[in-house]
Amino acid sequence: MRFSWNVTGAFVIGGAMSLALAALVYPGALGAGTASASSDPVIAQTQWGPLTEADRDFVVKVRAAGLWEYPVGQIGLQKSTTKAVVTASRHLVDGHAALDTTCRRIAPLLNITLPNVASPQQQAFVFTLTADSGDQFDADFANILRMTHGSIFNTVAKIRSTTKNTLVRALADQANDTVLDHITVMEKTGLVNFDQTLLKQTSAPTLPASDLTPPPPSFGEPVVVLTPPPSATSTSVDIGAITAGEAGGGAVPGSGSTTG
Template identity: 45%
Template sequence: MLKRLAQVVSALAIICSFAVPSASAQPDFGSEYTPTQFGPLGPAGRDMLVKVRLAGLWEGPAGRLGLQKSSNPRVKEAGQHLIDGHRELDAKVIELGRTLNVPLPSEANADQQGWIAEMTNAPAGSAEFDRIFANRLRAAHGGVYKFLAVVRTGTRNTLIRDFAKRCMEVVLDHIQVLEATGMVDFNDTQAIPLAALAAPAPSPTPAAVPTVPQAAPVVPRTQNIAQQDANDDYSDGLLGVLVVVAVAGGIYLWSGGRPRRSSRE
């Protein structure tokens, strides 16, 4: 009897070893993904860290210009929100860059430096400064907000997901205070790319469609992720069937493989 029981246990162990994948194995997302203890880090996650760092390098200084040069209290309020928000995000993105080994820029790019130059050259206390301030910053925040939503939805890295959520909260706050200045021109489709995307095109010709910078990357490998989940479900179902078969075989072995004799014999 004990020998048969040992045979059943051994059979179950062998079946489970083939049916269950190793717990330490991680799905292969491709060479562009880096495995970390927080989940795979892909191109979109790295790009998010770079973009947030770049945003802080020009939007923080832009906020200080708003405090210094505007006579509009709402512009000054928006400037203070920019300073406070990017102080928080700058500290966090530098920390995440070190943790995830992502190199980050140390100066704003050429476009961002040009926007700062526009604000610097606009007369202090003028409506021109306030318009440049509100529209340039609102356009930038609109594009970044869409990009963050894509990353937040598609990433499997918990650090990136949590940081994207916080960035979206800060960016939405900045959008709201910039719009509250009353200086945002939603008819300016070059300054506000979201308006261009929402408006129907007057003509099917390419010349009639305004050029809109594309900030959001392709969502990384969501189809492969779904396929991986389906394969996991298939493996679980297969394991269940094999266990039932093994138990039935064990009962058969336990009984000696012979039908029970009738009490009349």
């Protein structure tokens, strides 16, 4: 199957473009359900605060995003014909390696199972960009990634403003900075078609949940690691400082209530 940003309808997988990361949840076998918009069920009480379905799904979304955007960044470093897209590719690899480290550190603490493979929709994005070349690659790269990052940006803000879990809040802080950075570098390529991108970004999803959900790992399967580049500038959350601070009863940044 071939997808192209410039061919009407061909970029769609089974219908209008859905929000790339708007509904990623695991099947019931892994204990993940779709959180209600009106009630956010608490699924576990942890020493870092209650963990809700939305919190857990957010950690999975961040992990799944890295599983396709990190390799796409590596492809961009090899195939792009413009300096701006090469720069954006470096930001993808750097930022998602750091986010992935945080996800892998907090997941076992919160008893969250992480995927090792992106969703079918996300894998289709990788297929598109792998098949592209030249100017088509650069254009698809900038528009696909601007759309997907724009889609997840509001989700990051919602989790950051509502979660009561210190570890999830720390991940949301890091994700907010990373997603905004990636939106910015995509826009700086000068290749983003905002009319098309924003339309696709805000269109209601039409794909089945199976296309939006990363498959669960096989039993005993090693966790895939996204290795930081040698020149990495992004850093993961210092989970040790958070856990040590809470164990000692000290104040932890972002863990208490604030006013104003």
